[in-house]
Amino acid sequence: MKRHSVIRVAAIAAATIIAAGTLSACSTGSSDDGGSKTLRVTLANHVWTDTIKAKLPEFEAATGLKVELSQYGEDQLSDQYNVKLNAGTDEIDVMMYRPLQEGKLFAKNGYLADLSDDVESNADWNWSDFQSGPVGSTTYDGNVVGVPIITEQEVLYYRKDLLAAAGLEVPTTMDELEAAAQAVKEQNPGVAGFVARTGKSAAVTQFSSFLYSFGGDFIDKDGKSGVASPEAKEAYAFYGKLIREYGPENVSTDMSWPEAMAIFTQGQAGFYTEADSLYKNATDPETSKVSDTVGFAPMPAGPGGSVAYNVPSWALGINAESKNSAEAWKFIEWATSEDLTLAVQQDGVPGARQSVWEDPAGTSNYPADLAAAIATSTKNGVGHDRPLVIKVPEAREIVGDPIVIAITGGDSDAAADAASDAFQGILDDE
């Protein structure tokens, strides 16, 4: 009997040890040695990413590092960062992020490493070559936290054939745009005169150029909400009317760029206002039925002139918890070098380096009218396309509400007043 009980006790002890061992193995399984040769890079789905991915072997051969690339859509990328960075992960080294959307929040939370010394470390790489507007938005509290890689301006996409058939010139004012959209819709059954984003949050950035061209802004000169100003109300009503009266039938109020771009590239719309960085979708015969008839023009002028946004839409930063920050910086330095910026820009993605814009090769692959439109937008562009606050997602939904109300034919003035109060609340909190 004595022997039996000893065996039982031994069995229990063994079971406990095994169970405990399994548990502790679970918790320590993720630890990693510091000087790892593997660099974990998280990027968004973008033409920029495709170009960089194709050139990665060059970087790996030159540095002996192995790059582990993860790629996500915009929203999924944000969710990834929210979960992983909140938990203080060191499993992300280099991160592609949106300075205007998440930059302030990430920097405030301490997710982004300070790159102030790194950017000055290599004179050949030439930090001063980067345009000041984009650099301003990757700087937080005087510290550089990111390197801008992609810039965006809003332009007017249009169908040359429909315009010629209607005997119209390219619209240069908002009134001409409205008249042309009306003419196109009336002459071509089943084709919308105008299409643009309609989703409450998604539409805000592309609406912003209308707002500026009507003379308004999200935040006025005194730092108060400008959403209920007469100019803003006029812009809301105009944008809504364009889509309500000259837009597609049964228009959805959930459209972001993939949906709106699909309508334009399927030949179902005459005019479309969108970011220039997406122009390849319209000019590539594989994705677009209108690739040979698409034209580009600067934003039509409103009462406040032709004022488009000119913003850094994406930047590269380093996770503050990364144990590979020196290697991570090597990657950023390589990916944002003058050569690669030129290569990326030749693939159709506007960059942030002044020298590349001044180099004729930098715009040689662009349609001539697009290059001209970008030049106009860059010259008098506004450096933000959404309210610059910490709680950007919430603010976008608030200032986007009158857009949707206007599109569905509601009282957009009243909606703008309500939105202004709510938006002022956010401004007061910060």
Place this chain on the structure above:
Amino acid sequence: MTTMVTTKPSMWTNYSTWANRYRKWLFAAPAMIFVGLLIAVPLGWTLYLSVTDSEGSVRAASNLVGLSNYFEVLTDTDRFWPAVMRTFVFTGGALAVELVLGMCIALLLWRPFRGEKWVRVAILLPLVATPVAVGMMWRLIFDPNIGFANQVLSWIGIPAQPWLSGQYTALPTLMFVDIWQWTPMVVLMLLAGLTSLSDEPDEAARIDGANSWQRFWFVTLPLMRATVIVTVVLRGIDALKTFDILYATKGKGGGSFHEVETLNIYAFGLSFDYNDYGIASTVLVLFFLLIIAIMWVLTYRRKANRS
């Protein structure tokens, strides 16, 4: 020397008798503690967050604010209460149709017939499809301009409908998708119940001259009560927590008018879009209490009926 011999084994014996008596607990303990912690820690953490003003990052400093989050959420008639209502409309509507439809199909499949296997497989197909893929598929079918649904309507002369993109049609459309996907599971569960019934009561009723409706209503259905309740509980909880098809078709916030924003979608938006962890946790705690309350009512009623 005798004392040494007797004391040492007696310690062992004491311990081993104790261990032997409680061995089922001892063996299960590591797994139970682990599972318990997995449930308790996130729940406790959510409860803690719900009384703080945590926002931006959960690692950032936050203050205890007592029950003010609960007050804020419970008085929010703009987003919270409409979301509660939508959650119930979605669950109640979808569940009711699924039960009726599921019972009809289960009764049809109950008696053996030719090609039974194929019909059963065909009916189960929606169930095995990935919800996100289902969402994307229906999104294409219901596209207002190029979708198949409107094309079908145009063949029979009905004007195009906005479906998922309409402010008032989006939620019913998604309820339809939920019904399409989950009726098979209801069929499966009810069919399992039906096949376990014995034939005698039905035969007795038949001999007494009851027609088929009477036999279903007074004999089969009462016998099926336990199965129906289990189906309602399982499918109901599942429907309350629906997230995938709503998110895949309408995205964050449930559309521009929040037209399909249920509690789950709302809580997701609060934490992943607004980074407002305090309020998000409050909504989740309230949601949790709500589900517990419904479960309690269902099981309590069942016990009360039985006694």
